[in-house]
Amino acid sequence: MKKIFSMLVLISFLSVPAYSATFQGGVTEQGTSGSSRIIDKNTGEGIGGADITLPKQNYSTKTDNNGFFELDTQINGPSIMSVKKPNYKPFSVTIDERTLNAPIVVGIEKSNASGKAIDTNMYHLGDNSYSDLSANAGEFAMQAIGPFYTKRFTLKNIDITKPVYMVIGSIIGIDTAMARSMGQNKIPNAFASPPEVYFNGNKISEIQLNGDGQRIRLPKNLIRKNQVNEITIKTGRNLMQTAYIDYDDIEFMNIFIEN
């Protein structure tokens, strides 16, 4: 039931128009008109000196003293925008040309002691071979590092009596049948198996859809407290291509742990 609910929330987020919207960790609210702005999610105050980056466009800017900023660049189709500020959780959101034409307000949240940023870089998995009709194909920023990504990290100050989540800030390019049925790509005759997530050698999840702030619960019995843990994300394969392996080309950024 909980899974169904999460899916509904995700679906409603994906289908909400981006005009004058406030993005707060996957929750969309009606914003006010005016310039785009980064605010503290809890106090509502503008955050000055935050770094705004569009990795694909190789574009970056900073907010002014009151948190306002402008995106003086062109984008075509969904693209990942990242927001970074010391002492705040790294944040990213998938935007498109409609977002660029209307002001957006992004609420970011102070990091807490038990949360941990694992990796704030952007990665491309796959083989650099993909259809122009693929989800977000026009927006791929960089060369593939191969079909999988692995990161090792220690989990200190983790409270395993509470739920522990791995969060993927943003992910684009997934061409599963579900992504296709949601209108996230336009490939008529092919689809891919979903990316798989492994934690300490155990498969814990599959990612069916593109989107922001996707949470994957880490099974308590697999967590190694104060020791090295390992996350692997393996991209899917084009299930209609049998002559050779065609990996699904995807990009993601901002992996962190929430507790």
Ligand SMILES: [Ca+2]
């Ligand atoms: Ca491919």
